[in-house]
Amino acid sequence: MTIVAAVKSRDCLVLGTDSMTTIVGAGANGTTQVLKGYSNATKLFQLGNLPIAIATWGAGNVGPLSVGGIVSDFQSQVTSKTTIQSIAQGLAAFVQKHYATAFPPTPAPVIPPVPTTTPAPNPVPPSPAPTPNLPILGFFVGGYSDQTPLPELWEVKFPGSTINVVRGTGDFGASWRGIEIPFSRLYFGFDQRIADVLTKAGVSAQLVEQVKTQFATPVIFDSMPIQDAIGFTEHILKTTIGYSTYEIGQAACGDPIQVAVILKRRGYVWVHEPSFHV
Numbered sequence: 523m524t525i526v527a528a529v530k531s532r533d534c535l536v537l538g539t540d541s542m543t544t545i546v547g548a549g550a551n552g553t554t555q556v557l558k559g560y561s562n563a564t565k566l567f568q569l570g571n572l573p574i575a576i577a578t579w580g581a582g583n584v585g586p587l588s589v590g591g592i593v594s595d596f597q598s599q600v601t602s603k604t605t606i607q608s609i610a611q612g613l614a615a616f617v618q619k620h621y622a623t624a625f626p627p628t629p630a631p632v633i634p635p636v637p638t639t640t641p642a643p644n645p646v647p648p649s650p651a652p653t654p655n656l657p658i659l660g661f662f663v664g665g666y667s668d669q670t671p672l673p674e675l676w677e678v679k680f681p682g683s684t685i686n687v688v689r690g691t692g693d694f695g696a697s698w699r700g701i702e703i704p705f706s707r708l709y710f711g712f713d714q715r716i717a718d719v720l721t722k723a724g725v726s727a728q729l730v731e732q733v734k735t736q737f738a739t740p741v742i743f744d745s746m747p748i749q750d751a752i753g754f755t756e757h758i759l760k761t762t763i764g765y766s767t768y769e770i771g772q773a774a775c776g777d778p779i780q781v782a783v784i785l786k787r788r789g790y791v792w793v794h795e796p797s798f799h800v
Contacts, residue, residue, distance in 0.1 A: 526577045534673065542773065577662040578662075696741070704764075705761050
């Protein structure tokens with residue numbers, strides 16, 4: 523898995539990720555399984571020379587191709603930009619072709635013909651077709667559309683190739699995906715799993731939501747300076763990485779972090795850029 527974070531203010535859009543990636547492959551009965559985890563994956567990309575960034579979380583590969591390689595191939599097809607929405611739609615269509623090839627849908631079960639003879643008492647029904655465990659793959663697509671003074675943030679997610687606006691031009695705040703629970707607990711003062719348990723126990727969803735909002739951290743995002751937006755993005759990443767590092771089990775995200783800020787006049791600027799070394 524991973525942690526991807528974004529902070530949007532009036533002056534910038536900051537995106538950041540950790541560097542851990544999970545390699546998945548085919549398992550039994552049409553399922554997928556984790557084959558390996560690596561700690562130095564590049565998951566934050568500039569789209570050509572445009573003031574647009576793409577950050578990814580979830581699976582690190584789609585069949586034989588790395589997600590980074592797929593994003594690079596997509597970049598080569600983008601010659602100019604119109605809107606962030608159109609870029610997100612193009613990315614969804616481009617990735618969907620690879621995703622459908624690597625993880626084809628399970629065929630519908632074959633329904634046997636109606637028997638012409640009287641069936642035996644209490645016949646054994648045919649086994650249902652296995653439900654595929656398709657890997658989750660998501661993208662943040664953010665930056666500046668043509669002729670717009672404020673940035674936007676969109677989301678593309680698989681399976682399903684869904685496209686949603688996360689932060690429109692007039693919507694300011696922080697968003698995070700992947701390993702969401704650690705920072706959500708800190709920021710909202712409430713674990714969503716508790717809300718689910720209370721709702722199942724009969725507590726009204728409206729009451730649960732009222733209680734949750736009482737403990738959320740008050741933060742002013744619209745007027746947040748650029749450096750503080752960078753700092754808040756790092757805060758989300760490092761909180762999640764620290765939680766994942768010490769929680770029992772295999773760490774789901776880890777250092778080093780990757781962070782970039784997108785500015786109206788300067789475009790895409792690296793803050794923590796992935797690098798190779800010996």
